[in-house]
Amino acid sequence: MRSAEFDKEHVLRQAMRTFMQYGYSKTSMQKLTEATGLHPGSIYCAFKNKKGLLLASVEQYQKDKNEQFEQLFAQHQNVRSALEIFLQDIVQPYASNEATKVCLLTRTLSEIDGQDDEVTQVLSNNLCAFEQALQNVLSKAHHCGEIGSTPSAKERAQFLVMGIYGLRTYASTSNDQQALVRLSKQLLEHVLQ
Amino acid sequence: MRSAEFDKEHVLRQAMRTFMQYGYSKTSMQKLTEATGLHPGSIYCAFKNKKGLLLASVEQYQKDKNEQFEQLFAQHQNVRSALEIFLQDIVQPYASNEATKVCLLTRTLSEIDGQDDEVTQVLSNNLCAFEQALQNVLSKAHHCGEIGSTPSAKERAQFLVMGIYGLRTYASTSNDQQALVRLSKQLLEHVLQ
DNA sequence: GTGTATCTTGAACGTACATTCAAAATTAAC
DNA sequence: GTTAATTTTGAATGTACGTTCAAGATACAC
16 A cells, blocks of 8 residues: 555646646646656556546636635625625736636636537536526525616626626736726626616 | 749638637647648748748738728618627627637637737737727717717727627537527627616 | 749658656555 | 555657658749
């Protein structure tokens, strides 16, 4: 017997950071060995191959993001102020030069689209779950009397998700941080109106 | 003397279609030779290298899109009905299985981000010009009395561009064509309100 | 018709990549 | 301390890629 020596969560976080920074195909195994500190053989032993490491990273990513999400909305009484911070956290990184700007899910989906059904499916499911989480939150906001019944929580969630995708793409084309902040506020107003 | 034998516009349209379908790095020179009918040497003679062909394709893409845009807005008296068709044309392809779904500019920018300053600059400039074109149209709408003066044409254009980016990304994650149509209408109402 | 400049052809080259594997190192059990 | 099981190591492998180039084909000028 002998157990693995590396910290799996740490390895996956380093891997996801690398995938986010370079994209899937431009993330070479060499970059991954450097980022994770693991040798090729260890990666293949633990995750089967590069795609396996991506899928494991995606899983970890979703787990981390979910925890953040739950925590944020548990901390706030009203949905509006939680969503304000949520959107702010999305826009914020674009002011600095962090590698964590982009969303691993959408970035990878855009790159892989139509080339690998398994990965596409996993990413779609995760993004779908994200929309569902937002819908639940908006549903709660309705029951708390924060927002009306039309548009429905589902329709509001869809518009919000679309807006978030748009915000991220817009941010990658522009350095106008003020505009980003304005757009995110405008988006929130529209969704909660 | 001897002039080139291929139709440059046709070659570039085939190339851009391939880049859109597979993304830049997954578009091999072999795929490009098959798509364009040109041999490797001819491509390198005419466009220097793969990146040169991408840049030429982007230029052609922007030229084509611009002509469509000008024509569409010249055909309609009021801006609203032109924008309705414009958004419809964006959402439409996602119902079918066309390779022309995605935007060559945003797809390539997302993939190449931070890896090639020249390409990034060209793509950013083109996307900026796209926003400016929308701003001009919205400015015209204001002068024609279709919309008010606040938010400004610039702010409206930014929100619309964000929405279009979001629509495209959302479309790549969902098969709900009805939702897409609803989102595009909701977006337009918000922008023209 | 001849010459010449230019384009076309596609095989060949070097490189970078994902992956494999056998040997070495490490751990845990008894 | 010895053994057995598992992981770590990193060089080696095969493949796919972007690119080059020299030979051949073609069109124009005179």
